[in-house]
Amino acid sequence: MTADCDIAVLGAGPAGANAAIQAATGGCSVVLLDEAAQPGGQVWRAKSTSILSAPANSESKAGDALRRAVNQSDITHHGSTRVWQIERVDDVWRLYLLQGNQTEKMTARALILATGAREFVHPIPGWTTPGVHGLAGATALFKDALILPGKNTVVAGAGPLAFFVASEIRRLGGQIAAVITPNSRSEWLRAIPAMSARPDLLARGATWVADLMTSGIPIHWRHAVTAVSGTSQVDAVHFQRVSPDWSPVDKVRTLNADSLCLGHGLIPDTQAAQLAGLELTYRAELGGWVARVAPDGITEVKNLFVCGDGAGILGAAAAVVQGRLAGLAAATGFGAQRSENLYQQLLSQHARAARFGRAATALALPRPGLNRVATPNTIICRCESLTLADIRDEIRTGATSTNAVKAGLRAGMGPCGGRYCQTAVSRLIEHTANLPEGSVAPPTPRPPLRPVPLSAMADDFNYDDLPISKPAPL
Amino acid sequence: MSTTHDIAIIGGGIMGCATALRLAEVGMRTIVLDQGDLGLGASGVNAGTLSLQIKRVKLMPYALAGHREWEAMGVAVGFKKPGGYTLAFTAREAALLQERQSLKAQAGAPIRFVSIDELRKAEPNLAPGIVAASYCPEDGYANSSLTGRYYRLRMRAADIDVRERCPATKISQTSGGFRIETPQAPVKCVRLLIAAGGWIKPLAGQLGVDLPINVRVNTASVTERMKPLFSAVIGHATGLLTMKQKTDGTVLIGGGWQGRGTPQSGRGTVTMETVIPNLALAQFALPALGSARVTRCWTGFEANVPDFYPLAGQLPGVANAFVLGCVRGGFTIGPYIGRLMGDFILGRETELSLFDPGRDFNEELQ
Numbered sequence: 001m002t003a004d005c006d007i008a009v010l011g012a013g014p015a016g017a018n019a020a021i022q023a024a025t026g027g028c029s030v031v032l033l034d035e036a037a038q039p040g041g042q043v044w045r046a047k048s049t050s051i052l053s054a055p056a057n058s059e060s061k062a063g064d065a066l067r068r069a070v071n072q073s074d075i076t077h078h079g080s081t082r083v084w085q086i087e088r089v090d091d092v093w094r095l096y097l098l099q100g101n102q103t104e105k106m107t108a109r110a111l112i113l114a115t116g117a118r119e120f121v122h123p124i125p126g127w128t129t130p131g132v133h134g135l136a137g138a139t140a141l142f143k144d145a146l147i148l149p150g151k152n153t154v155v156a157g158a159g160p161l162a163f164f165v166a167s168e169i170r171r172l173g174g175q176i177a178a179v180i181t182p183n184s185r186s187e188w189l190r191a192i193p194a195m196s197a198r199p200d201l202l203a204r205g206a207t208w209v210a211d212l213m214t215s216g217i218p219i220h221w222r223h224a225v226t227a228v229s230g231t232s233q234v235d236a237v238h239f240q241r242v243s244p245d246w247s248p249v250d251k252v253r254t255l256n257a258d259s260l261c262l263g264h265g266l267i268p269d270t271q272a273a274q275l276a277g278l279e280l281t282y283r284a285e286l287g288g289w290v291a292r293v294a295p296d297g298i299t300e301v302k303n304l305f306v307c308g309d310g311a312g313i314l315g316a317a318a319a320v321v322q323g324r325l326a327g328l329a330a331a332t333g334f335g336a337q338r339s340e341n342l343y344q345q346l347l348s349q350h351a352r353a354a355r356f357g358r359a360a361t362a363l364a365l366p367r368p369g370l371n372r373v374a375t376p377n378t379i380i381c382r383c384e385s386l387t388l389a390d391i392r393d394e395i396r397t398g399a400t401s402t403n404a405v406k407a408g409l410r411a412g413m414g415p416c417g418g419r420y421c422q423t424a425v426s427r428l429i430e431h432t433a434n435l436p437e438g439s440v441a442p443p444t445p446r447p448p449l450r451p452v453p454l455s456a457m458a459d460d461f462n463y464d465d466l467p468i469s470k471p472a473p474l
Numbered sequence: 475m476s477t478t479h480d481i482a483i484i485g486g487g488i489m490g491c492a493t494a495l496r497l498a499e500v501g502m503r504t505i506v507l508d509q510g511d512l513g514l515g516a517s518g519v520n521a522g523t524l525s526l527q528i529k530r531v532k533l534m535p536y537a538l539a540g541h542r543e544w545e546a547m548g549v550a551v552g553f554k555k556p557g558g559y560t561l562a563f564t565a566r567e568a569a570l571l572q573e574r575q576s577l578k579a580q581a582g583a584p585i586r587f588v589s590i591d592e593l594r595k596a597e598p599n600l601a602p603g604i605v606a607a608s609y610c611p612e613d614g615y616a617n618s619s620l621t622g623r624y625y626r627l628r629m630r631a632a633d634i635d636v637r638e639r640c641p642a643t644k645i646s647q648t649s650g651g652f653r654i655e656t657p658q659a660p661v662k663c664v665r666l667l668i669a670a671g672g673w674i675k676p677l678a679g680q681l682g683v684d685l686p687i688n689v690r691v692n693t694a695s696v697t698e699r700m701k702p703l704f705s706a707v708i709g710h711a712t713g714l715l716t717m718k719q720k721t722d723g724t725v726l727i728g729g730g731w732q733g734r735g736t737p738q739s740g741r742g743t744v745t746m747e748t749v750i751p752n753l754a755l756a757q758f759a760l761p762a763l764g765s766a767r768v769t770r771c772w773t774g775f776e777a778n779v780p781d782f783y784p785l786a787g788q789l790p791g792v793a794n795a796f797v798l799g800c801v802r803g804g805f806t807i808g809p810y811i812g813r814l815m816g817d818f819i820l821g822r823e824t825e826l827s828l829f830d831p832g833r834d835f836n837e838e839l840q
Contacts, residue, residue, distance in 0.1 A: 085746055096746055398626050401639070404511045407518055408623035410722075415698050415769060446770040447744060451698060454753055455764030457746075461754030463563065471570065472713050472730075472802060473782045474531050474577060 001107070003092040005029040005076070007330050008108035010083050010095075010272055013041020014316045015308025015323035016114030017066050019297070020075045022327025023112070026336030030075045031106065033097065037079040039063075039070045041116055042136065043316045045143040054146050057171075058204070062316075084448035086111070086275045093276075093303070096448075103456050110303040110330045113273055114323060117266035117287070117309040120423050122370045123388070125378050126228030127262065135161045135263030139168065148174040150259025154237040156180040156225040157263035159364025160205050165261050167208035170215065177257045178218040180239050182246045183363050185221050194359035197352040198317055224248065225262060226373050234258055247369030265364035266313045267423055273310065274445035277301050282438030286312030287361050288423065289442055295350050296343075297326025305330055313364075314357025321350040371431040380428065381421040383414020391425060395432045402426055402443040412443055415451050479505045479635070481819065482654055482663035484642045484677055485670035487517035488805065489798045491625040492812025493667060493819070498632040500820060505661055506634060507654070509641035509673070513622030516671045519774035520805050521694045521728030522552075522618040523716045525707055526583035526610050527560045527575060529803050530782070532839065534581035535826055536807040543809035544616050551616040551624050552720065558613025558707035559593060561604050561759060567711035568606035574711075575608040585610045597704050599762050606711075613707050615718045615726075618805060645680045651794060665819065668789065669798040669812075672737035672775030681792050685785065686835055687800060690776040691733040691742040693749055697766035699723035704760060715755045725766060727756045733773035742773035778802065780835040786815055790832035797831050 005028075009020045012034035020032040032039070038046040044063030047054060056064075070077055078099070085096035093111040097104045119136035121127060133141070133149045135157050141147040148169055154177045155166040166179045195202045212219060220239065226248050227238040237255045240248040268290050270280055278291035278299055290312050297305035307326035308319035325346050332338045374380070376389035386409055399405050402412070402425055411425055412418030418425075426440040448457075481497060483490045486508030494504045506512075524544055529537040544553050560575065562568040572587075579585040588609045593600065629636050637658060644655040651664040668677045675687040700723050707718045715729040731752040735742035749771050757763045777800045779785060784804075789795035798815045801807065814824040833839070 087743075087745060394623075397623075398630065398636070398638075399511075399623065401511050403514055404622060404626075407511075407514055407619040410619075413696075413769070415767070417769065444741065444772075446772050448768060448771065451767035451769050453764070454697060454757055454766045454768050457750055457768055458754035458757045458764070461751065461758065463755075463758060466712070466714060466751065466755065469712065469714070471574070472528070472530075474574060 001090045001092050003107040003109045005031045005106070005108050006334050007110045007112060008033060008093065008095060008106065009112040009114060011041065011114035011116055011308070011310070012036070012039035012070070012077065013114060013116050013308060013319065014044060014066065015116070015319035016041070016112065017070055018320050018323035019112045019114060019305070019307055019327035019330070021069055021073050022324045023331045024074045026328065026331030028331045028334055028336065031108065032070065032075050032077045033081050033083055034079055035082050039067050039077065042140060045140060048144050051146045059143065082450050083272070084450055084452050086272060088277065098450070098452055098456060101453060101456050103459060110305065110333060111276065112297065112305040112307065112326050112330055113276065113310055114308045115269040115272050115310040117313055118269050118419055120264045120267050120366065121262055122264045122366055122373070123378050123380050123424055124226060124228065124373045125375050126230070128379050128382060129228050129230045129234050130232060131230065131234035131259040132228055133259065133261050135165050135261050136266065138165050138261040142168050142172060146172060148172055149261055150234070150257070151175060152177050152257050153259040153261060154178055154180060154225065154255055154257045155261045156239070157261070158182050158265060160360050161263055161364070163205060163208040163212065166217065167211050170211065176212070176217050177255050178220060179212060180220045180223045180225055182222060182224045182242050187363060191359040191363055195356050197355035201317060201356055224373070225260065226252065228260055234260055243369060245369040246367040247372050264366045264370065265361070266309060268310050268312055270310060271445050271449055273306055275447055275449065276304055278304070278306070280441065283312060284365055284438060285358050285362060286314070287365070295322065295325060295347060296329045297322060298329055303333065313361045314354050315360060318350060318353035318357045321346055321353055325350060366427070368431065368437070371427060380424050381411040381414070383416050383420070384410045386411050388428070391428055392432050395429050400429055400433045400435070400440070402429065402440060405429065406443050418443060477662070478650065479503050479661065479663040481665040481667060482507065482652065482661050483667045483669055484654070485668065485673070486512040486625070486636065486638065487515050487669065487671055488513065488621060488625070488808030489812045489815070490667065490669035491629060492809045493669065493798060493815045494634050495628055495632055496813045496816025497819060498634050504634050505663070506629065506636045507640050507642055507656065507661065508638050511622055511638050512626050512629070512636065513624070516774040516776055517621045517805065517808065518618050519694070519772055520618050520692065521716055521726055522615045522805065523707060523718070523728070524615055524806050525558050525613040525709060525716070526578060527558060527585055527608060527613060527709060528713060528716070529578065529583070529806065531577050531581045532783070533803065533807065534578065534583055536810060537803060538582060539810040539826070540807040541612055544806070547616070547624060547809070551620045553614065553616045554721065555612065555614035556705045556707065557609060557611045558709060559588070559597065560608045560709040560711055561600070562606040562711040563603055564605065571606055571608055571711040583610060584612055597706060599703050599760055601759055601761055615707055617720060642677065645677065647681065647792070665794045665796070667796045667798060667815070667819065671799050672777045674777060674785070674797060674799050676738065678789060678797060681789065681795060683789055683792060685797070685831065686779055687777050689737055690730070690778065691735055691773050692728065692776050693731045693733045693744050693752065693771065693773050694726060694728040695749060695753060695768055695771040696727070697725045697763070698769050700725060700766050703762050708759060710755065710759065715752065715759060717756055717760070725763060727753060729755065735773065737775050742775060744771045744773055776802070776804070781839055783839050784811060784829040785831040786811055786828040787818065787830045788832065
């Protein structure tokens, strides 16, 4: 079967766009697909036209360079395009795309998945109050539209992202009530040797913390936000000291604030990989459930490559390099010459960036004590308004898989397709049924990858084309 | 620990669980093994249609009894009986409808033909262009997703041993019955029932019995919640469409369109080449569906034998081994035929006759 292009790349962030550029350099015809209008992904997201004059920062500069490189290449870039189904037909990949309200089909000989990450917010009492943002969600608001989460914001969460968010809010003129992180100072100190693999990134992180400290912003190490109060808007944020496994201890303290940025790490977005036929395994050091992927993006399925945070949360620096490696591997499969020098150079760059990324991911990885924060009334599944008590009761009747909880209660059957609740549900099953961490897998993937209007799926229908099948036996 | 069970049932779907519940009632020491979760194979992923209009003529008494069972299970399985319409859009479909529904009515289903006016009054959102329709007030649906949950609670209450995510990796005959290897401890049992749907064939094969089983890969799709659009179960004269709007507002669309894959290769996968015309036909019948967003499409394996009647009885040539499964409309009759199977294993007379797995599948069933 002939294909529309050699290589289709899903996701135009640091990994996907670099994979596409590298593969096109090797002479392959490449189509780059992304939901956003312009390349950049979440981390190097383009500014909306209304804020083009806003000051540049290192993310916007890296994104601008990437967008220029994509524009100057021979890549066919389709922005504002959602891939909603992936099928293997004979020896090619068939993709179903949503553009506007239209379905388009395309085929490719090889597929590179660079779907990135989604963020995990562990449910706490009041986390659905307006004014509570995910840490990564908040960065999207800054980058896209210079919108701050509120006038007086508490920033809370694990790993480096909380410090980046707090520092950006200050840079954009916002006020920070406090930074609250479950990590201790000594955990950070212990991570420094690994993070020194990328001294540039480590130095950048240090400036965020230094800025906060010199400005007198309170940083509560080894603390966690355990509740939010407010009805139509956040009024106050409650926090407690936590033990090394992040169980809350000691008395509750309260900060007045109108907003909260909260996050518990990033999770590889693997639904496209699952649809393409890859099995997942649990790798805590990579941020959770991931496909088996080599450093150069090669997987167990022929002509299927995965790179970037979708293969494991190692951050943008590693994603750039793994993207190039995957683009190189895919192009080599179609006869492009591979420079052994470049290949070895990229592998060692990736190893260094990955060392930094693993250290950052380890800091952010949710720990078991977090499971003690939610109360019976805390919402776990937002789409279906299911509480902790609903889900725990179901688990206690013996529903100890995510598929069983989903079927019995609809947790994960709403429009978000489980993106918000599935990690919390897995962890809750492990906690309630006393199962080891990483033993409860995500549910069976179901297409479409995003909800698609039925009219867009069903277009071009002619009633007379219905098959005249043999009727069922009488 | 070397307990011997009176019976091991491989397959914790509707049929296996219903049989287990019947056997446990009389005190048989029963264990149910499932390679996945209870009730999440075909039992939990089918479209949940309970329609006499799509049942086989000879299975009508079983289907009527099945409807009574589902009605008794009630709200715990999301049972609803809003009635069902089957639509014809062309003269050919109208003739097909007339012929088939008349035979089903003669077999005892309360099916009648309705005027287009009556249909419009009941379901104003249906498309124009319908030329004929039949109606059955007994038609309805259950929420198949709740099957596993329902049986899990029933099995617990009946104190039946259940092992989930526990495939039978090897079955052998022993002096006292059977030994089943599993990833957990082996299971020893006097009797064995294979009720594993699409996986019956390889399991029976381990006992040297080759059953002529084929597997269909049925596809279904569901939308997000919508405001009320229709209330009855809607079918199409060709059988290429079934749809229902559940109480939560989601619209479930099926019609026997085929996906890909085999039970041996794991789960089936949908192919848009068949999902798209299925959804298009749904929109053709009910144009307002066009604005609904589709949230999930999936497949389930439906096993069948060449005569498309159930396998329910003794596994040919293997003493104390039984097999139950393989039927079009297995969701409907499952709870009932499972109970009959229990009676059969207990050596009791069954209320309706069973379907000998040793029969000649090319002969007309008597």
